Amino acid sequence: MKKRIGIIVSVFIVAFVISLGSEKNGCCAATKEQTKDVMALTGITVDKKGKMIGTKKKVTRAEFAKMLAQASPYSGEIAKTEKRIFFKDVNKEDKNASYINFVATKGYMSGYLGGKFKPNQGITVREAIYSVLTLLGYSKEDFSGNLAEARYEKYKELGLGKNIVKREASVLNQTDCMYLFYNLLNAKKKSGEIYATTIGYSVTKSNKIDYQSLLAKKRKGAIIVKDSWQKKLPMSLQQFEVYKNGKKALASDIKNYNIVYYVKELKKLWVYDQQVFGTVSEIAANTDGVESITVNGKRYATEHSKRISTLLEKNKIEAGDEIVLLLGREKKIASVLSVKTMIAEEGWEKKLPISLKNFELYLNDQKVDNQSIEPYSVVYYIKELKKMWIYDKKVYGVLDAFTIQNTQLNELSVDGTVYTAEHPKIMKKNFKETKVKKGDFIVLLLGRDDFAYKVLPINSVTAIGNWRNQIPFQVESSIINKNGKKITANQIENYDILYYSKELKMIWDYSKRVYGVVNEIKPDRTAPEEITVAGKTYSLKGNPVYGENLQKEYSLGENKWGGQFAEKNIQVGSDVVLLFGPKDAVAAIYPVEKMGVTIVGYVLQRETKMIKEVNGTFGLKDSIKLVDTSGVVREFVCMDKTIQKGSIVEVSFDTTVPTIKKLIHPGNINFTSENIKIADDARIIDVNDKNYTSVSKKELEELKWNVGNILYYRTNNLGEITDMVLANVTGTVYQYGILKEIKDGNEGEYSEVSFICNIGGTDGEYEVDEKVNWGQGIGPKAFRIENNKIKEMKDMVSVPVRFIDGKQANTGKNVYRISDKALVYYLTNGTYYSGKLEDITEVNGNTIYGYVEQQGGAIRVLVVMK
Missing domain, CATH: 2.40.50 (OB fold (Dihydrolipoamide Acetyltransferase, E2P))
Incomplete structure (x- = not known):
């Protein structure tokens, strides 16, 4: 079955997904970066402008008080703290006054003698240790001996000093504080819990603060990039640090219908451009909306179920439709775009919502600039993306079979290849409208991923009589193909088999013919499935092509070939012409006298023999046995004494009695074996005395010969040779092998002997019924054998x-x-x-x-x- 994996919108390969980065990939490449982001998201360490800190600038006691307050379990009570003067050097109107009063009240920090806080003095490591240990539930009763030293050891034990390289008396800078509070969040309290959990944050399995959870709480989106999308941002786009598909990017890299998320606190913006094209096979919904959509067998979860539900309803999207999924974070559906499809038939461009020149075009998945689109191509377009995909692949062949399940046509087979219908319901309707049936020659239009999109019917006619009137378009201005070449209407010959497409205004011309006597019809003449002509059997699986009369209506169940046989009186013994269509399938059968056929042959033998007369009596008649250019041996009564063995003759069937005419050698030939034009279905024989063999065009191209070998030729309207008789070109009148032993004879003499030979790879003993010269004796030879007797043998x-x-x-x-x-x-x-x-x-x-x-x-x- 012609099925392949998915399509990305950018190249239109169904359901193929570009690997995405995530916020984690974009911002967590280093511990310092993640630490900085966590602090910004928690709001613990920000400067007076709300910017994330992380510099070497020293931190004052007032600034530290604010950080400490924001990291405490009681940060929500700060606004309620009484704004009265606790310390002489802290003004009531100071922006940090409430924080200083709060931490002093809770015992997290203390002042100095004389009622001073010294807000502008740098915070030391020793003072910070006291504060964070207090937050963790430790008091002086938990330490003995030198309290400062004991607290310092606990500080190191809990990992609070990780990434901080300072002595106890040293002043902390902003970077130090960032690490200190990050370490605090991940540290264990005296009671055993991770501190972050006590102030409302989640932790990972490794007991570290959950960065992704923090991010999710602050992240805004998904925003679809279209129209005035930037107005939804809290600040100018240029102020954001941009990541696209997990990699650092520029604002200019953001394109229409990308999906955007941002975190104001981090001033970071994440962009995703993953677009999945495909056919909807399932839509799963619950009471909240659509929870997932399955495209080409792959399930995608929705990010906002109600939003997606609304979009599907608005665009009337259901199972079986083409859509584009715009994927955001975690490959979840952030939005959906509807894909429109059509056939590029006459006037199709006028149906587009915008001008064709405004679309970005892809022809068979390759980007193109040329807007010339082949008629009856399959077109997919997305108005929002201004992208269009055109597929011009067409399959011409015989409809072998099709499968209908649950009122849908799911699959069809053309010339042995199975294709899946892109829209089963529409395909069934297509079949009903066109009335195509098994055995018909059709055009199959293929869409994306070689899905069967639509069937165009192909009608047929034999080029006889008023055949032009039966074709519903101007033949002279149509495209006519013959053997892979374009020809003109004047080059169509009588009794050629013609197939034509009304929609494509195309004609396919087939001229292959076989002449001979009907040897057998199976299983019977009324319902024939195969016919044997001149010893070769041909299948009759297709429908016959009709001639000057329009297709006859046969009764239900009547075999059409059987009807043809009855109408034309074709039976065993009839001399007929088989006309072939595509794939060398028999398309029509005519009696030779009906067609006025003229055949050419080489006379193998002339003799006088008893011939049965029309009245049933027998009499002596001169007869000839000839092989025609199709390789068929025929016998005729011939009174012309000039026609002898080796003559080239023409036999005409214009009447019930064949007319035989001797032909002369073609004389001067105005072509060579190198520039000769031979039709692909040419009938060629090579003769040598009484021996003959059929030769194909391909075989002839590989042989060494010249025009002197030509005994006869005939051309068609294209100037191509259709029939030719050659003299001893192939050598295939001979068989080849090894003369291994000579019995009862002397080498070099003429004698009736027998030979032990290996011919064609098989050992055997052969008699010689006439004197044969065995030349150089044992070795490679060319043998001419008749009736298992060697008639001629020659050295090679x-x-x-x-x-x-x-x-x-x-x-x-x-x-x-x-x-x-x-x-x-x-x-x-x-x-x-x-x-x-x-x-x-x-x-x-x-x-x-x-x-x-x-x-x-x-x-x-x-x-x-x-």
Whole structure:
């Protein structure tokens, strides 16, 4: 099945997801950075402007009092603290007065003799230790001996001094305080709890303050980048530190329909551009809204269930629709965009919500600038993103099968390949409207990820009579393809099989034909499934193509081929022409006299024999046996005495009695074997005396020959050869192997003997019914065999092989093609042993000879001498 994994919107590969960074990746690369952020989020260590601190500037006792108050379990009571003068040097209107009074009241800090607090004096390590230990529940009763030393040891034991390198009498700076309070949050109280938990914060499994939890409480978003989105920010965008997909970025890197989150306290902004395109397969909802959406088999949780529920309802999105998921944090759905689809048929651009030139275009997943879009391409677009994806892939072939489940057409098979319908309900409706059925030739439009989007019907007609009137568009201005090439309407020949698409205004021309007598029809003539003509069997699985008359309506259940056979009186013994369509499938069958067929053949034999007359009596008649260019052997009564063995004749079936005409040699030929134009479905035979073989265009291209080998040729309207008779080009009238032993004869003499040979890789003894010259005796030979008797045998030309590369042998001067049926032998102590070409791994150390029938021909035998 043609299914592949997901699409990212940027390249349109369904459900493929770009790896994302997170706030953690963006801001927690170092301990100091995380410490700084935690302090900012808790609000414990900020300067007078609300900025995060982290400098070497000294911290005063007044500033420390504020930090201490904000880190205490009673920070909410600060505003209620009475604003009266506790210390002589603290003004009642001082901004830190309430904090100083609060910590003094709670016993976290104390003043000096004389009623002074000394607010502007730097806070020392010793004083800070006293304060934080008090917060942790320790009092002087918990220490003995030198209290200052005892407190210092406890300070170190609890890890409060981590990252602080100061003596007790030293003054703390802002960075020191940042670490001190961070360490305080992660320290254990005297009672055993982690201090952070006692003031309302969560901790991780490792008993550290939970940074992500702190972040979640302060984070705002998701904000979709569109229109005036920046107005939703608490400050200018330029004041934020920007991270995109986990990496440091610039404000200019933020694009439309990115997802944005921010934390005001950190002045950090996180951007995500993950966009997942796909087909909705499931929408899971609860009382709060949509909790997840499954796209192409992968489930995505929603970040705001009510918001997503509203979006789906607004855009009328349901299972089976294409959408784009805009993913934010933790790959959760932050928003949804609807994807619109259409076929690029006439006038489609006028249906777009904005001009085509405003879209960013992707053709078959590759970004393009050209706005020229092939008709009947599948188009997907997202108005908000101003992006459009065009898929112009079309599959032409026979509809083998389709599957309908629960009123939906889920899958269909074309030429043996199964495709999944992108929209099963729509596809079923498409089939109903177009009336396509199994066996029809169709055009399948493929969308993203090779999903089947739509079927276009293809009609057919045989090019006879008024066939142009049956095609619903101007033939002369249409695109006509023949054998992979574009042709003009004038180059269509009578009885070509034509398939055409009304929507695409395209015609496919097929001209392959086979002539011969019907040998067998299976299972029967009324419901035929296969037909054997001239010894070769052909399937009748497709629907027949009709000619000058429009398609006949057959009764329900009637086999259409059976109807054709009855209508044209085709039966075993009929002389017919098979016309072929795509994939070499039989498209139509006509009696030869109906088509006025003319065939050309090479006469193999002329003889006088008893022939049955029309009235049932027998009489002596001259007859010829010929092989036509299709490779079919035929026999005709022939009174023309000039037609003998080796003649080239033309047989016309214009009437019920064939007309036979002798042809002369083509004479001067105005092309060479190098620039000759041969049709892909050309009928070619190679003859030598009474032997013949069919040759394909590909085989002929690999052989060495010249126009002197041509006995006859015929061309079509394109100037391509469609029929040709060659004289002894292929050498395939011969079989190849090794003459291993000569029995009952003397070498070099003419005698009736038998030979022990290995021919085609098989050992056997062959009789010789006439005198045959065995030339140089034992070794590689070319044999002509009839009825298991050697009629001719000749030596082959040897060429030394220096190295072999695949199916090519290099002699150092020339390169020879190794025949696909080449035989390999090992010669050891005068005895030949069969081998395989793949067994010859190295030439070094071995002497290898290739044997060709004629100089420059293909190597038929390889002998490795050891």
